[in-house]
Amino acid sequence: MRQHRTMAGLLGALLLLAAGLSSTGATTAAAASRAPRPLGRIVPAPASVAPGGSPYTITSTTAIRVDAATGAEGRRIAGYLADVLRPSTGYALPVRADGSGGIRLRLSGDARLGEEGYRLESGRSAITVTAHRPAGLFHAVQTLRQLLPASVERRTRQPGPWQVAGGTITDTPRYAYRGAMLDVSRHFFTPAQVERYIDQLALYKVNRLHLHLSDDQGWRIAIDSWPRLATYGGRTQVGGGKGGYYTKADYRRIVRYAASRYLEVVPEIDTPGHTNAALASYASLNCDGVAPPLYTGTDVGFSSLCVPKEVTYAFLDDVVRELSALTPGRYIHIGGDEAHSTPHTDYVAFMDKAQAVVAKYGKTVMGWHQLTGARPVAGAVAQYWGTAGDEAEVVAAAKAGTRLVMSPANRAYLDMKYDATTKLGLDWAGLVDVDRSYAWDPSTFIKGLPSGSVLGVEAPLWSETLTTSADVEYMAFPRLPGIAEIGWSPASTHSWPDYRSRLAEQGPRLAALGVNFYRSPVVPWE
Incomplete structure (x- = not known):
């Protein structure tokens, strides 16, 4: 009986000690949670x-x-x-x-x-x-x-x-150009949805918003001199549905909102391919004078403006003139990728004239890196979206003075699936989880680039599979902050183990902001 009481006392003492240790641990944890965040534990990493x-x-x-x-x-x-x-x-x-x-x-x-x-x-x-x-x-x-x-x-x-x-x-930032692209053509996103994305970009010091305003599936900006581009060419999207387009007032609203967050809008009218929405809207833009039906699929490379026709350049001049008047930023993006239905000589001839039109209205031309296979004008900016980094024509253009914005698809494309189970997105450039998206250097990704030829980085988000803001956020976050860091922070600060822990600390912030982010298993989320 005495031994039983002794054991009971010992057990009680142990329980009290455990409770005390638990209380001390909780107090320590609470104190730690109230301690100020150490300087530098942010994204992008400071210089x-x-x-x-x-x-x-x-x-x-x-x-x-x-x-x-x-x-x-x-x-x-x-x-x-x-x-x-x-x-x-x-x-x-x-x-x-x-x-x-x-x-x-x-x-x-x-x-x-x-x-x-x-x-x-x-x-x-x-x-x-x-x-x-x-x-x-x-x-x-x-x-x-x-x-x-x-x-x-x-x-x-x-x-x-x-x-x-x-x-x-x-x-101070490493690169002057730190962008994100939103494809509003494959699926349309309202001005309010674009503004929500702008706010999310601003948190990570992104300073360019590239809007992909036209493609085979939809034309998204009102052009007064060619009104059917928007009213007819903008009436659908991938998979069908009503589509939509921005009135000039809508577009000005987006531009103003972006400027209030220190983002410059870069509008893109993709040419000479990716143009079925325009071709469907105006029969005269087709070489045979016959308008094709509107398109709601996801194939690429089948459409082309009619390069020999003069009306093609009257159309382009009107579009660039009206878009330039709406856009205070310095760039007009003329696309130029996947023009598989445009013979190479026609492609070169078209790009010569298209670049001249952009210059006529006081803007700097941007194009996808296929522009380097034509004759980039002085000051042109080519956006690289390849995966191998061995394109000789890109290096040659850079050596001749063409600046590059780096968006390698197997690193920076936010619409690539994270893994094989990801329900949204595509996988043609591979599976790209957060660690792979972060593990590259813009200055060395393309072999043989001359020093100083990289203007910056951009994270494109194509919307073939995306229909809501929640979809956009799921694919953009948490990869976009990493691309933003690659663009802002000195190369010497780039370290996956350090970034991984700083990114984990962003989880509660993204949650507090209501961002529908992907909780990648390679990140130890708080």
Whole structure:
């Protein structure tokens, strides 16, 4: 009996000890979850991080302060930051032009920060963000968001605390062009859906939105001088359905919204192939004068504008003129891929005339890398989508001065399946999980490229199998942040083990934002 009581006492002591250890562990875990995120644990990785000093805590007395020199753009960015922070913190966060402390946005004459770079300094009394241009302030705001707990992205009040670790981040992008393409032709996406995608791109410092506005399955932009392009050519999509198109007001809305997030819209009218929607809309664009039926399948390479006809260039001139007037950005993308039904001599002749039309309206021509098999004009930009990296004509064009945007399909195409079980997407370029999508260098992917020939990177998302924003998000995330990092961060920071852990920390943030992302098994999601 005595031994039984002794054993019972011992068991009780052990239970109390276990409870104490459990409580201590829970307390430690809770404390860790409240600790500020270390500087540099963001995507894309910053160029330079110098941690140190006390963290800054956002409280009910915090104000967002804008130097007078930042002007209206600075005040707008401050308002954007306040709109992000107010719902989750519950704080007023007034935007002011005076005083000290709080979160301060300022422009300086430090040209070393360039058009998009910034410096973020965090300490006990203030966070000071400095940039040379407003775009840098905006990118710094995206960094600040990621330095705060993921719950800051929620639209209802959260418990906090809202701390930013002490230290300094100095950050400038590796490449000037960091893009994402959305195919709105195979399936149509509304202006609101495009704006949702823009917001997601902005978080990762993407600065170009390439809109694939025409293809065999649909023409998506109103052209006043050729109205049937949109009203007839835009009335369907892959698999049937009503399709749709952007009025000029819709397109201007998208352009304005993108500009408010410091993204430049790059519109694409794919020519001379991928043109069945246009050919179906106007019989005169066909060599035989007979309009084909609208197309809802997914084959490629069967359509072509009629290169010898003068009406072809009247059509192209009108389209480029109206699209250029709507587009403040510098680029017009004329496509040029998979023109299998256009004889090579016709292709070269067409591209000569198409490039001249783009130049006539003051824009820089972009085209898929097949443009390098023709005669790229001075200043032309070719978008590489190959998989082998051994295309001699691309290297020759680069040596002659053509700049390249890198989008290798077996790395950067966001519509490739993650694995054999992925229900959405295609697999012609292979299966591309997150690690494979991250494991490449734009400057060395094509063998023999001269130094400085890469303008940047782009992550295209083709929509043959995508019909909703949830579909778009599932295929884009989490691969798009990796392409964004390849474009922004110094090559020396690219490390899959480090990126993998930083990407895992993005999971709660994407969830808080309501992004339907793929939880890849190669990432240890938080």
